[in-house]
Amino acid sequence: MEVGGDRTLGLLVRCRFDSGDVAMFTGYGSVTWDGVTYVGAGQALSIGEAGATSEDDIPGLSITLSGLDPEVIARAELEEFQRRRVTVLLGLFDGEGQIETADVLWEGIADTMESDDSPDAATTTLGMEPRSMELGRKYPFYYLPEDQQRRFPGDRFFDLVQAIQNREDTWGR
Numbered sequence: 091m092e093v094g095g096d097r098t099l100g101l102l103v104r105c106r107f108d109s110g111d112v113a114m115f116t117g118y119g120s121v122t123w124d125g126v127t128y129v130g131a132g133q134a135l136s137i138g139e140a141g142a143t144s145e146d147d148i149p150g151l152s153i154t155l156s157g158l159d160p161e162v163i164a165r166a167e168l169e170e171f172q173r174r175r176v177t178v179l180l181g182l183f184d185g186e187g188q189i190e191t192a193d194v195l196w197e198g199i200a201d202t203m204e205s206d207d208s209p210d211a212a213t214t215t216l217g218m219e220p221r222s223m224e225l226g227r228k229y230p231f232y233y234l235p236e237d238q239q240r241r242f243p244g245d246r247f248f249d250l251v252q253a254i255q256n257r258e259d260t261w262g263r
Contacts, residue, residue, distance in 0.1 A: 096185030101137055102128050102192060103153055105200065105216070106175045114155075115181070123181065123189045131155065137178065138215075150220065151178070151196050156213040171200045176218050197221055 104126060105112040115121060118130040138152035153176070176199065181192035202217035231237050238248045 097190070098183045100181050100183055101135075101195070102179040102181050102189075103135065103137070104128070104177045104179075105171075107169055107171060108174075109169060117183070117187065119187060121181075121183075121187065121189050123179070123192050150201065150218055151198060152215050152217045153178075154213055154215045156211055167203065167205055171203055171216070174200045175221075176200055176216070 100116045102115040102121075102123060103113070111126065113126050113128040114131040114135050115128040116131065116135050118132050120127055120129050122128070134155055134157045136154045136156070138154065175197070177194060178196040179192040180195040182190045184190050198218040198220045200216055201219045204215045204217070206213045231241075233248055233251060235246075235248045235251075238245050
């Protein structure tokens with residue numbers, strides 16, 4: 091989208107997976123922003139409208155890649171994608187195709203992935219939910235030594251919590 095003069099707007103998408111980041115933008119070639127190199131996907135990358143993905147009617151977002159090699163789709167389906175962070179940036183590009191500035195447009199967590207590996211138009215759609223959904227989730231973590239050992243083996247931070255909880259100290263005498 092042309093903004094004015096020779097400046098254009100574009101979208102940058104960064105998905106953080108276990109095997110590494112996938113960073114693409116709606117242009118051609120490659121650009122670097124904030125230490126991350128984004129590879130141009132051109133018209134193959136599209137971002138859907140924000141729509142509700144849960145019972146709470148909090149809007150989610152979807153990203154679709156089309157024209158993919160079926161091997162790429164197969165590899166994407168094997169990747170652990172749920173609960174991985176995804177950031178969409180709105181970037182302002184100069185006349186030479188370099189990013190002048192970019193701001194976070196949407197940030198969320200990958201939720202669902204649907205693939206169509208037909209020979210005519212192989213596509214993969216990643217459905218995401220906003221990070222604010224994390225606030226409503228319950229995580230069974232208690233401040234006990236056993237919980238700390240599960241998360242950080244060898245850490246002894248909570249070992250004395252039980253001992254100091256009923257202790258009476260006199261201060262200022």
